[in-house]
Amino acid sequence: SQQGEEDPQALSIQEGENATMNCSYKTSINNLQWYRQNSGRGLVHLILIRSNEREKHSGRLRVTLDTSKKSSSLLITASRAADTASYFCATDLDSGAGSYQLTFGKGTKLSVIP
Amino acid sequence: GEEVAQTPKHLVRGEGQKAKLYCAPIKGHSYVFWYQQVLKNEFKFLISFQNENVFDETGMPKERFSAKCLPNSPCSLEIQATKLEDSAVYFCASSQSGGNTEAFFGQGTRLTVV
Numbered sequence: 001s002q003q004g005e006e007d008p009q010a011l012s013i014q015e016g017e018n019a020t021m022n023c024s025y026k027t028s029i030n031n032l033q034w035y036r037q038n039s040g041r042g043l044v045h046l047i048l049i050r051s052n053e054r055e056k057h058s059g060r061l062r063v064t065l066d067t068s069k070k071s072s073s074l075l076i077t078a079s080r081a082a083d084t085a086s087y088f089c090a091t092d093l094d095s096g097a098g099s100y101q102l103t104f105g106k107g108t109k110l111s112v113i114p
Numbered sequence: 115g116e117e118v119a120q121t122p123k124h125l126v127r128g129e130g131q132k133a134k135l136y137c138a139p140i141k142g143h144s145y146v147f148w149y150q151q152v153l154k155n156e157f158k159f160l161i162s163f164q165n166e167n168v169f170d171e172t173g174m175p176k177e178r179f180s181a182k183c184l185p186n187s188p189c190s191l192e193i194q195a196t197k198l199e200d201s202a203v204y205f206c207a208s209s210q211s212g213g214n215t216e217a218f219f220g221q222g223t224r225l226t227v228v
Contacts (some may be wrong), residue, residue, distance in 0.1 A: 015212075026192060028227060030213055030214055031213075031214050033216065033217070035219070041222075042205065042219045042220055042221040042222050043205065043207075043219040044219075045216050045217070045218055045219070048214070048215075048216050052185055071220075086154075086155070088157070092123075092213065092214070099162070099169075099170045099172070100145060100147075100169070100170070100209070100212035100213055101147065101159040101172075101173070102147070102149075102157075102159065102168055102217060103150075103159070103161060104156070104157035106155045106156060107155050
């Protein structure tokens with residue numbers, strides 16, 4: 001079953017604006033990863049945030065993690081048309097079994113209008 | 115190599131035929147994962163390997179699906195007697211170690227069963 005649920009399902013913004021996507025999950029995690037998928041292409045890894053971290057930055061990306069609320073957000077600042085893609089969160093569950101499999105949400109489809 | 119290489123990019127099979135997909139993980143990565151993406155959003159974990167050994171096969175359909183990672187060969191995912199519902203994009207990912215490390219994905223193989 002899908003652990004992460006992204007919100008919103010779709011987001012349309014103007015170039016230059018900020019985009020915020022949220023992800024909620026249900027059980028304890030070791031880490032949470034954000035990926036980007038351009039149409040018809042593979043997944044590009046964006047950021048990994050561990051369960052003991054609260055915030056990470058990478059360029060124009062900022063990820064927060066709130067383990068008490070079981071949620072994460074991805075902020076893209078000063079968006080560009082090239083940021084148009086689907087964004088997925090994926091959790092590595094702390095199941096104790098050491099599986100390391102990722103459980104994906106259904107994604108947020110971001111459209112950045114030039 | 116520096117990226118996960120999947121072949122072929124596209125595969126068309128008649129219902130009942132066999133399909134075999136290949137994945138070369140990033141050199142030095144010990145873990146390989148296979149995921150199935152249906153309808154451009156939902157990802158389903160299939161199986162993972164630690165080197166040549168099956169690590170977690172809880173997502174593999176019991177019948178028709180098999181996978182291997184043999185030394186000095188690309189990993190493979192084989193589907194016997196394909197069904198229409200097997201049509202999906204199959205992604206392979208590799209990571210350096212299992213936990214709390216980024217998983218890097220290939221470009222996927224699009225399987226169409228007709």
